Amino acid sequence: MKKILYSVFFFSLLAVLFVQCAKDDLSIPSDTGTGGSLAAMTIINDHLYIIDNENIKIFRLTNPAQPAQIGEVNVGFGIETIFPYGGMLFIGSQTGMYIYDLQNPASPTLLAEHTHFYGCDPVVANDSIAFVTVRSAEWCRGTIPINQLELVDVTDPAQPYSIDFVDMNNPAGLGLDGDYLFVTDGAAGIKVFDVSDPYNEGAVLINSIPVNVFDVILLDGLMIAVGEENLYQFDYTDINNIMDVSTLSYQF
Numbered sequence: 001m002k003k004i005l006y007s008v009f010f011f012s013l014l015a016v017l018f019v020q021c022a023k024d025d026l027s028i029p030s031d032t033g034t035g036g037s038l039a040a041m042t043i044i045n046d047h048l049y050i051i052d053n054e055n056i057k058i059f060r061l062t063n064p065a066q067p068a069q070i071g072e073v074n075v076g077f078g079i080e081t082i083f084p085y086g087g088m089l090f091i092g093s094q095t096g097m098y099i100y101d102l103q104n105p106a107s108p109t110l111l112a113e114h115t116h117f118y119g120c121d122p123v124v125a126n127d128s129i130a131f132v133t134v135r136s137a138e139w140c141r142g143t144i145p146i147n148q149l150e151l152v153d154v155t156d157p158a159q160p161y162s163i164d165f166v167d168m169n170n171p172a173g174l175g176l177d178g179d180y181l182f183v184t185d186g187a188a189g190i191k192v193f194d195v196s197d198p199y200n201e202g203a204v205l206i207n208s209i210p211v212n213v214f215d216v217i218l219l220d221g222l223m224i225a226v227g228e229e230n231l232y233q234f235d236y237t238d239i240n241n242i243m244d245v246s247t248l249s250y251q252f
Contacts, residue, residue: 036215036226037092037122037173042084047105049089051075051082056089058106070106085125088157092121097132099157114152114160122215124176129163129198130154131181133171147171149183151198164202166193173215175223180239182223184213190225192239209234209242 041050048059048067058071078094089108091098096115100108114130123132130152136145149166170186179196181203192207213227221237222245233245 036217037083037124037175038081038215040080040082042082042089044084044102044105049082049084049108051079051091053077054079056082056091056100056108058108060106073100073108075110081122083123083125086127088125090123090125090130092123092132094121097121097123097130097152097160099130099154099160101157111158112160114162122173124174124181125154126176128153128155129195130160131174131176131183131195131203133168133174133183135168135171149174149193149203151195151203163199166203173213175216175218177218177236180236182216182218182236184216184225186214187212190216192236192242207239207242 041048043061046061048061050057050059054074054077056073056075057069058073059067060070061067075091075098076093079091079098080094081092083090083092087102088111089100089102091100096113098113099111101111102108121132121134123130125131132150132152133148134150135147147168147170149168149171150162151164152160153163154160168183168185168191169188172184172186174181174183179194181193181195183191183193185191188208189211190209190213191205192209193203194206195203211225211227211230211232213225213232215226217224221235223234223236225232225234229249231248231250235243235245
């Protein structure tokens with residue numbers, strides 16, 4: 001477990017450096033940072049949101065040299081991940097997904113809670129669907145052997161509801177780029193799904209990458225994927241012919 005935590009930390013540092021370089025070199029406009037679905041913090045404009053086991057801590061970054069905590073919102077026990085989208089925060093926890101409205105950035109307001117079986121729960125979202133992975137690994141405290149991808153309708157974020165489930169091996173991190181969803185699935189590799197018609201077709205498996213990783217970051221056709229011992233880059237510009245770009249091995 002400690003090794004995984006070190007890997008996540010290492011990966012986060014590399015991802016921050018990579019995204020910053022991409023912004024400098026490619027002039028990609030952005031008001032926020034880019035992180036994986038297992039991230040425990042996010043920046044939106046001049047606010048930083050950090051989660052601990054139970055709370056969202058809010059910091060103002062008007063003066064980046066002196067960030068100031070301006071608030072704290074209690075969510076509940078076992079929150080693990082945070083994903084920003086469309087003026088909202090999607091919080092993954094061991095018991096479900098929480099959706100918070102950021103109309104007042106200094107004071108997130110709960111819109112809804114979507115519950116599931118006890119297990120780890122990263123989440124990403126678009127305008128209509130939140131994609132959630134639930135796994136019952138022992139260190140996730142899973143009590144029922146559920147390993148699946150769940151599609152949740154969030155067209156009305158105050159009333160989310162499940163529309164589809166996909167059985168998986170050991171899903172963890174995931175990333176969404178337009179009509180394509182990438183889900184890390186342990187020893188089963190990275191699964192690539194077409195999610196262009198979620199209400200009629202659900203998530204349609206179209207490709208698989210045979211690497212054992214636990215999170216991904218997607219950036220305009222380039223995917224960074226992190227495992228316990230290796231950091232990979234893949235070019236997915238052609239979704240039907242995903243190319244291996246590089247592999248970095250590391251030891252802790």
